[in-house]
Amino acid sequence: MEKIGRFGEFGGQYVPETVMNAVSELQEAYERYRSDPQFLAELRDLYRNYAFRPSLMYYAEKMTKDLGGAKIYIKREDLNHTGSHKINNALGQVLLAKYMGKKRVIAETGAGQHGVATATICAYFDMECEVYMGREDMERQALNVYRMELLGAKVTGTDSGTATLKDAINEAMRDWATNVETTFYCIGSVMGPHPYPTMVRDFQKIIGEEAKAQLMEKEGKLPDCVVACVGGGSNAIGIFYDFIPDTSVRLVGAEAAGRGIDTNEHAATLSKGDTGIFHGMKSVFLQNEEGQIAPVFSISAGLDYPGIGPEHAYLHSTGRAEYVAITDEEAVQAFEYLSRTEGIIPAVESAHAVAAARKIAPTMRPDQILLINLSGRGDKDVQQIARYRGVNIDG
Ligand SMILES: *Cc1c(COP(=O)(O)O)cnc(C)c1O
Numbered sequence: 001m002e003k004i005g006r007f008g009e010f011g012g013q014y015v016p017e018t019v020m021n022a023v024s025e026l027q028e029a030y031e032r033y034r035s036d037p038q039f040l041a042e043l044r045d046l047y048r049n050y051a052f053r054p055s056l057m058y059y060a061e062k063m064t065k066d067l068g069g070a071k072i073y074i075k076r077e078d079l080n081h082t083g084s085h086k087i088n089n090a091l092g093q094v095l096l097a098k099y100m101g102k103k104r105v106i107a108e109t110g111a112g113q114h115g116v117a118t119a120t121i122c123a124y125f126d127m128e129c130e131v132y133m134g135r136e137d138m139e140r141q142a143l144n145v146y147r148m149e150l151l152g153a154k155v156t157g158t159d160s161g162t163a164t165l166k167d168a169i170n171e172a173m174r175d176w177a178t179n180v181e182t183t184f185y186c187i188g189s190v191m192g193p194h195p196y197p198t199m200v201r202d203f204q205k206i207i208g209e210e211a212k213a214q215l216m217e218k219e220g221k222l223p224d225c226v227v228a229c230v231g232g233g234s235n236a237i238g239i240f241y242d243f244i245p246d247t248s249v250r251l252v253g254a255e256a257a258g259r260g261i262d263t264n265e266h267a268a269t270l271s272k273g274d275t276g277i278f279h280g281m282k283s284v285f286l287q288n289e290e291g292q293i294a295p296v297f298s299i300s301a302g303l304d305y306p307g308i309g310p311e312h313a314y315l316h317s318t319g320r321a322e323y324v325a326i327t328d329e330e331a332v333q334a335f336e337y338l339s340r341t342e343g344i345i346p347a348v349e350s351a352h353a354v355a356a357a358r359k360i361a362p363t364m365r366p367d368q369i370l371l372i373n374l375s376g377r378g379d380k381d382v383q384q385i386a387r388y389r390g391v392n393i394d395g
Contacts, residue, residue, distance in 0.1 A: 094121040
């Protein structure tokens with residue numbers, strides 16, 4: 001029997017019986033609507049008229065001159081409504097929920113970015129929205145909690161485990177299994193049981209499709225290298241996917257090395273993790289000697305996940321994509337660098353991609369093109385970067 005939802009050995013549907021009903025219903029619905037002309041037309045219209053796609057393809061002239069290597073382009077996902085690529089996926093999933101006749105949408109969130117994107121679309125579609133968030137994260141991200149409430153969502157704190165993202169996912173899974181009749185679970189990255197990794201990728205692949213067409217128009221050729229940051233991996237797979245068959249295009253993911261991959265304070269899954277099963281999927285995870293999920297650390301809340309989407313684990317295993325680890329200090333320097341050179345303040349997540357690009361571009365030739373996916377804008381991070389630098393902005 002052919003195994004569904006697999007990327008090589010990775011992926012699959014490792015869920016308890018209680019969740020399997022919900023997963024099967026979603027899988028059937030997605031199979032039906034993923035090629036439905038009306039669904040796709042409505043999604044395209046929302047991308048354009050609500051999320052403001054296509055996002056800009058920006059030639060980073062100053063950075064190109066300064067680094068003295070490849071010609072650098074930046075895909076501006078930071079200019080989307082709500083300030084990141086997360087809206088692409090939230091639009092797709094909440095629209096699917098509507099087509100399935102669900103009245104209620106639940107989501108998990110770590111830093112609050114995916115929760116805000118989901119709450120936004122639920123407000124737009126007038127759907128009930130409940131977002132699970134670790135109690136610890138709620139304290140750290142109080143502004144995003146209030147933002148979700150403004151948008152009409154209910155935010156529920158979870159106290160189990162480390163009271164962070166992975167515990168919020170467990171709680172959302174439990175809710176989904178209990179309330180599957182009425183409820184759609186909107187997952188925030190290319191992770192979880194099939195069909196999520198495939199479905200979320202399909203809603204994000206618009207980034208790479210647009211980028212390819214935009215570069216063809218501007219330069220008449222493909223990029224030589226594409227760089228994106230990797231948490232669960234949705235913005236990275238979004239820009240990589242259309243380039244996977246183009247083997248001349250080097251694909252580079254930047255993971256969070258936190259305080260260094262030789263410390264215990266990082267989130268560099270592919271650099272330091274092992275194969276395992278968690279959150280419904282077989283993939284690569286950071287684990288301790290007993291195989292328990294290890295605590296993770298990064299200055300960037302959006303990259304602070306102990307696993308990675310199964311398609312990335314596969315691309316890593318085949319060598320089609322490479323993954324580098326960027327420390328907090330390198331990311332903060334890149335955050336400051338892009339702000340000064342181009343007048344663009346990136347999300348601290350996206351700054352990991354900028355940091356990787358700063359290392360790669362000088363090794364390339366001026367007739368080559370390096371494309372950076374700028375997954376989000378940095379307004380949300382300014383306060384934290386000031387604190388990291390010891391700047392007092394509290395008056
Ligand atoms: C959530 C987030 C990420 C990390 O998630 P992926 O699924 O790896 O893309 C990266 N950048 C921004 C701006 C985010 O909000």
